[in-house]
Amino acid sequence: MTVLFVKNYIKLLIICLLVLYPATSHCKKTYEEKRESMVKWQIKNRGIKDKAVLKAMSVVPRHLFVPTLYRSSSYSDRPLPIGFGQTISQPYIVALMTEYLKLEKYDKVLEVGTGSGYQAAILSVITDSVYTIEIVEKLYNRTDEMLKTSGYEKIHTKYADGYFGWEEFAPYDAIIVTCASEFVPPPLISQLKVGGRMCIPVGPPFSIQNLLLITKKSETEIVTDVITSVRFVPLVRE
Secondary structure (H helix, E strand, C coil), X not given: CHHHHHHHXXXXXXXXXXXXXXXXXXXXXXXXXXXXXXXHHHHHHHCCCCHHHHHHHHHCCHHHHCCHHHHHHCCCCCCEEEECCEEECCHHHHHHHHHHHCCCCCCEEEEECCCCCHHHHHHHHHCCEEEEEECCHHHHHHHHHXXXXXXXXXXXXXXXXXXXXXXXXXXXXXXXXXXXXXXXXXXXHHHEEEEEEEEEEECCCCXXXXXXXXXXXXXXXXXXXEEEEECCCECCCC
């Protein structure tokens, strides 16, 4: 009786595995297909040409950075809420800002506004030196743990007011700010290396802002170019 029970249990277990495996495989394939479609139609088709940026957008699993409630919309052409009044940016904007930084493999990058961690993960595929700051403590704790458990241990994270940057590791070859400030924070300018570039949305909170490209030509010469109009959540201060 016991032997028969064990045999039937094993058969049932095998049937369950055969049924569940294709479903799991299909789910994974669906995310991959959505990511490929995102890169092709939302990013490449809009003019993003940097091969390193396209590769990063192709390999980083965006759905892992999106709350379960919105995971089915992970690869849609829009920002999504991640809790605490914050959002994960539209894929095209992530790609656009990253491309304007013109990153090289050994560049050191500072990100202000870790948020979901997705932008930092994209940067980490292109360069090994990524430093990111988040001021919302609960969001910082959640994202910091998720980055480490997902294999992004090389990303350096800090819980702090991003307005002041991260002076300990300055100067930076590039700085990216993923929240809107009413003006360009002077500490970030001072921490940008000569020849470095900063991408930052500037303008009133909860309204249309200008996405700016700041180029530091020298210690006394700063060049500002307007890239496009955007709408970002405001820079949170202490």
